[in-house]
Amino acid sequence: MNVDKSLWPFQQVLSDEESRDLGTQSVYITDIDPKKTTILLKFIQRQWPQQQGLEHCKRIRKNLLPEGRITLSVLLCPTSAMGEEELERLLNEFNVGDNAFDRSPVQAISVPLYAPLNRTQFESCKHLWPIIYREDTRLDPKFNESQINDITTHMQALITKSQNSLSGELPVFARVVDPSNNRIIAEGSDTRAADKHPLHHAVMNCIDNVALSERDRRQSHKRKLNQTDSLSEEDPDVSSRDSTPNLEETVEKVAYLCTGFDIYTTHEPCTMCSMALLHSRIGRVFYHKPSRTGALGTVYKIHSHKSLNHHFKVFGDVLRRDLSQAEATDPYLQLGNDGNEVDA
Amino acid sequence: MAYDPKYMALAMEAAHVAYSSLEVPVGCVFVRNGEVLARGGNRPNASLNATRHAEFEAIDEILSSHPSSIFRETDLYVTVEPCIMCASALRQIGIRKVYFGCGNDKFGGNGSVFDVNQDERLLTPTSLPYESEGGHRREDAIMLLRKFYVRENNHAPQPKKKANRVLKTEIESSS
Ligand SMILES: [Zn+2]
Numbered sequence A: 001m002n003v004d005k006s007l008w009p010f011q012q013v014l015s016d017e018e019s020r021d022l023g024t025q026s027v028y029i030t031d032i033d034p035k036k037t038t039i040l041l042k043f044i045q046r047q048w049p050q051q052q053g054l055e056h057c058k059r060i061r062k063n064l065l066p067e068g069r070i071t072l073s074v075l076l077c078p079t080s081a082m083g084e085e086e087l088e089r090l091l092n093e094f095n096v097g098d099n100a101f102d103r104s105p106v107q108a109i110s111v112p113l114y115a116p117l118n119r120t121q122f123e124s125c126k127h128l129w130p131i132i133y134r135e136d137t138r139l140d141p142k143f144n145e146s147q148i149n150d151i152t153t154h155m156q157a158l159i160t161k162s163q164n165s166l167s168g169e170l171p172v173f174a175r176v177v178d179p180s181n182n183r184i185i186a187e188g189s190d191t192r193a194a195d196k197h198p199l200h201h202a203v204m205n206c207i208d209n210v211a212l213s214e215r216d217r218r219q220s221h222k223r224k225l226n227q228t229d230s231l232s233e234e235d236p237d238v239s240s241r242d243s244t245p246n247l248e249e250t251v252e253k254v255a256y257l258c259t260g261f262d263i264y265t266t267h268e269p270c271t272m273c274s275m276a277l278l279h280s281r282i283g284r285v286f287y288h289k290p291s292r293t294g295a296l297g298t299v300y301k302i303h304s305h306k307s308l309n310h311h312f313k314v315f316g317d318v319l320r321r322d323l324s325q326a327e328a329t330d331p332y333l334q335l336g337n338d339g340n341e342v343d344a
Numbered sequence B: 001m002a003y004d005p006k007y008m009a010l011a012m013e014a015a016h017v018a019y020s021s022l023e024v025p026v027g028c029v030f031v032r033n034g035e036v037l038a039r040g041g042n043r044p045n046a047s048l049n050a051t052r053h054a055e056f057e058a059i060d061e062i063l064s065s066h067p068s069s070i071f072r073e074t075d076l077y078v079t080v081e082p083c084i085m086c087a088s089a090l091r092q093i094g095i096r097k098v099y100f101g102c103g104n105d106k107f108g109g110n111g112s113v114f115d116v117n118q119d120e121r122l123l124t125p126t127s128l129p130y131e132s133e134g135g136h137r138r139e140d141a142i143m144l145l146r147k148f149y150v151r152e153n154n155h156a157p158q159p160k161k162k163a164n165r166v167l168k169t170e171i172e173s174s175s
């Protein structure tokens, strides 16, 4: 059974589009008798056959008046389309003969500028005007209890390493895990000082180690094939197997070395590390502590940026829910004095 | 140090070497006061590591025999705008100036997608902004990339439904 989102020991780092305030835009409405709706809709259809930017707004709002009477407010157009007087004139020109109807003077009101993408955004804007919103949770991240336990265990292990680190390096730790079987693929820690290399961040080292283990795997695979080749004189069936790696296959797969894998990090990765994870097609990122120059939520949202070709899910504040724990562990996790923190 | 075309020619050579090794053809050279410290070409495929961009290859070579302070008086010549990852790496090593060929619409970190090289929010004691100047031998860099992608598509294991791409030779003027 899936664990309710409110009980996760972390929170999803949403894209700007999913977390932004929806803003408002000004539109004209007019109130009419429900029986005259068709006539007014005919006017709207003729006047603005293609209205853009209002797709998420319903055309009509029902108003229950105290005496039990019903009127309808009808959304006409954005106030940016024309002035109030011109709109009144157009309505009056149309409002003759068969098309005659009673209406209130046009009035400007605010409706949401953007369409809501989730329930939180929907709840925050629905008082303005009736909004079209179909909740679709099929693509939302889901975790069952055992997955939450695995995530907690991996992160707790890294936090402990961080608290115990006495190496003179920054206390940043990373671990790549295959979530399909909870196997640890590789680990990495920060080695900037020891290596005298300013780019040897924990995440970069961890990605290097994933590549290294993959190179080993392929080599031993090749060795096995070669062994079968030497046996092949006795067993002609095996000799037909191709022991040379297919170059095209290699080219195809390289960039996707971390596909489907999760990475855990004690700190929100810097721009370099975040983009390295994107290049490696990481599946999901879990980090404990946000960083001042972090690129998965703080300065940038590389995982959900519109023009970048690969998107992945990011969860921050893992095991930081409990503030007393956050306070207890944070001093160990400092990457510098206030305002001077270096990249993670 | 002002731009010197002979170093971009060396970077182009490194890009051609990458092309011959079936890598995305990007090449670079790091130059300190007239001395070439290292050249680099893309190596993600050979290394099985998607982060082994030309810049990283050369940076690692330099740091194997120099302290990182050497980058304070070092300029980078690279055939394609550094990606966001490399743009951040260049801040963190403290590069002096970057000259690049064509822009990198998909991943560029020196203006195309983000302004990593100038973004004030990224300032730390070990990550400093740097100047960057594009458009040097831009057409040559683009043509080489196009040649690469045409070759890739024509060698794809399963031919795409649309006709194999042909090499486009006209280049829109830079915006
Ligand atoms: Zn980093």
Ligand SMILES: [Zn+2]
Pocket (backbone or CB within 6 Å): B053, B055, B082, B083, B084, B085, B086, B087
């Ligand atoms: Zn790069």
